[in-house]
Amino acid sequence: MKRFLGFVVKEFYHIFRDYRTLLILFGLPAIQLLLFGFVITNEIKDARIAILDQSKDEVTRRISEKVLSSGYFILDKNLTSYKEIEQVFRQGNIRLVLVFGPDFSKNLDKTGNARVQIIGDASDPNTANILVNYLQGILSNYLISLNAEKIPMQIVPEVRMMYNGQMKGVYMFVPGLMAMLLMLISALMTSLSITKEKELGTMELLLVSPLKPIQIIIGKVFPYVFLAFIDACIIIILGNTVFGVPVVGSVGLLLLESFLYICMALSLGILISTITSSQQIAMMLSLVALMLPTILLSGFIFPVENMPWILQVFCHIMPPKYFITIIKSIMLQGNGFRYIALETGIMAGFTLFFIFLSVKKFKIRLA
Amino acid sequence: MYNPQAENIIIVKDLVKKFGSFYANDHLSFEVKKGEIFGFLGANGAGKTTAIKILCGLSYPTSGKLNVGGFDIYKEREKIKRNIGYMSQKFSLYDDLTVFENIRFYAGIYGLRRKEIEERAASLMQKLDMKEARDKLIRSIPLGWKQKLAFSVAIIHNPKIVFLDEPTGGVDPVTRRQFWDMIFEASSEGITVFVTTHYMDEAEYCDRVSIMVDGRIAALDTPDNLKKHYGAGSMNEVFLKLARVKVE
Structure with a gap:
């Protein structure tokens, strides 16, 4: 345990000494949220x-x-x-x-x-x-x-928009942004930090040491769980204070689901790092293979229902889609666990699947 | 020191490592005696790194019996790990940590206590004459220092054996010579040194040398005996003779 703690401490040093990492970790969420909230809006005025x-x-x-x-x-x-x-x-x-x-x-x-x-x-x-x-x-x-007086019969629809009465675009962006940023931080940062050890050759030293591979991986990933979690809180708080996006449902449940999503993204990051050995490729894979689908195929910006069926199939294997559904359900509709049990199960399934694949890949690499 | 009567600390029997149909290690058999400096030579691609990785537990053999430090490589991997040190050609230290933090980290993962770490770090700084660099980032110190530090870190937990994979690549002859002084010192303290190198002058410093050609051991003896046997004036000539056999 003490060895493991030493490892985690080292990991935090890496993060806090690299201002670029820090910028991505804490600057990006705030900037993105403000950008999406203020600049990109579906409403048209003037x-x-x-x-x-x-x-x-x-x-x-x-x-x-x-x-x-x-x-x-x-x-x-x-x-x-x-x-x-x-x-x-x-x-x-x-x-x-x-x-x-x-x-x-x-x-x-x-x-x-x-x-x-x-x-x-x-x-x-x-x-x-x-x-x-x-x-x-x-x-x-x-x-x-x-014609108020002339026409005897009229159908006057009374429209009420539930859960987002003023039809604010930012209600959409906060959940989408959470899915996107947590994916970015968790998957990209972990795959980068693991491949960096491979490039430096320090990974070999770690593997030769009495540390078990599982300790190495958890030690590398743990700080990012913690930091991504803080980011999730930043986004929720900013969304609430600056844009008035409410959290109608249970905050605890919301955080738990975020935690599950972070774990899912981290296991994806680990998987990426087991199949690549350079930071550049890990970055490309994370950005192209993860970010684009997260933005385009998760229902974040474009409604899934309008896509051709083949793309809809892809949407259903995109974990962020389920997370977005979950947080919308909790934040805006105030639903309890019962309503999101299926989505939660699917995310947990993805997590286990990625971990299983990583372990398998890891063994092949060692052999 | 090579002592034929000493116990075998590494025993390799019929080690085979295949990648597809390619034999990287083709039935290697050799023993390393406790306390000796064992040179593991060969051209690029001869299978040196493959073998050293298997001995360190970074890779599994296809077949063969291997015993490192008295432990079986299949069943007692964890015990082996506690008893060996490893240094690669990349001098793997963390650039963004200070000298002391690197020492503390590596000592920490071998389970050394805080007090021990402080003591060893202090005596190491003294020995390497690097006291004023204690709190400098690794990226700011010269390559020669990094190399010495990487070696010191590899043996900070007093292992039985230390594996050095081309530890002198890219440094100047003077620094190389100083580095070998550190190897001799470790050896005199009873640590067995298993070293691969390209430099034939370094082969002369080893107690015994094995030369690998195409995944097999073509020769294994003390440098003096090898030179006598091949009628060569230097290890360089011995190596070229063996490599030429391969070409023909």
């Missing part, structure tokens, strides 16, 4: 639009006012002809053009049918889609207010 109003009557003026006072749109330019539309899009400031046909209010009164056209800039399809939806919503609201 989009610049242009209006081509060919009738300029009471109704079109009122609709325009409604649109511009919604908070989503800012009027950049009033256009006078169709020709200008192409031009303003090309200039690049305008996201959307709203076109009212001629004799708008006259048509509306006489035939009950007035023409309005929405032209979006689909070079950024997501944004265009969201803006068009906003605008349609405003138009149909106006229509309902016009």
Whole structure:
């Protein structure tokens, strides 16, 4: 035990003497969280639009006012002809053009049918889609207010968004970021620190010493369990204090699940280090093979349901997907263990599988 | 010192190590006597490192009987580990730890007590004349110091045998000579030294020398006897003669 402690102390020296490691360990989580929270957001505010109003009557003026006072749109330019539309899009400031046909209010009164056209800039399809939806919503609201007395029957949906009432993007990013960063720190850092010993040749010395291989591995990994755990806490606290992301469910359960996920990522890191002997390759493997799938295939940014089936299959073998499901369930929905038992079991299974593979690889290497 | 009457501290009988169909060690058999400096020579790829790794327990043999320090290599691995030291050609010390921290770490994993570690570290600093470097990071000290320190660390737990795998690579002749003084000293204290090297002048310092060619031991005797037997003036000539046999 004393030998093992000496080993752990040495490991902490390595970490605290390397400012780059420290930066990755403690700077990265904070910076990433702030970046994702503030910069990358799904909500669009103050989009610049242009209006081509060919009738300029009471109704079109009122609709325009409604649109511009919604908070989503800012009027950049009033256009006078169709020709200008192409031009303003090309200039690049305008996201959307709203076109009212001629004799708008006259048509509306006489035939009950007035023409309005929405032209979006689909070079950024997501944004265009969201803006068009906003605008349609405003138009149909106006229509309902016009017809309030005339139509005898109406279906008025009352929409309530559960668990994230204000539809804040950061509610999504905190769980995703936890999955990503804990994976990065645990898998990347451990695989680097183990391969570093191989490169230096110190691994041979350790293996020749009376330390058992399992003690060496646990000794190398232990500090990262501890530090990754601190990181998990930093992310939860920052998410809560800065962005108001709540932890509705049990904090203890959340931390336990994080611990399991960290162990899973560490065992993956160990596996990587058993199949490589240089830090460079370990880094490549960790970044390309772990980070990209964690970001793309975990449901963090892109919904799994929309992917082609072959990619969905891949998603289901990505451990981060289960972790994200688990933390969302605990943090936002406040669910107990009963609801996440399956996901927890799958993560534990992954952990055992990676450890089993590592041990096997390790033996082959020794022989 | 080589003493034919001394007990055998390493016994290797019919050691075979195969990688696929390639024989890295092809039925090696030899004994090393307690307290001697045993030189293990051979060209690159002759199978030296493979053999030394097996003796240290870093790799398993395909077949053969091996006994190191009185312990069986298959059944008593843990006991062997406590009784051997190992130094590789990389002088493996941690760059980002200080001299003292390296000593403390390696002594610690061999289970030395704190007080013992302090004492040994102090006497080591004295002996190596490195007192003022005690708290310097390894990356800031010269290669020659690193090499001496790596050797001292390899024998800090007073092992029965120390294995040195090309311990003098990349250092200048003066430092090499000083390094061999340390080897002689360890040997005089009763530690058996098993050393591989490329330098034939170093082969002359060994009590006995074995020369490996193509996974087999082509010759094994004292340097004087080998020179006599092959009618050579130096170990260098002996080595070239044996290697030439291989080429033909």
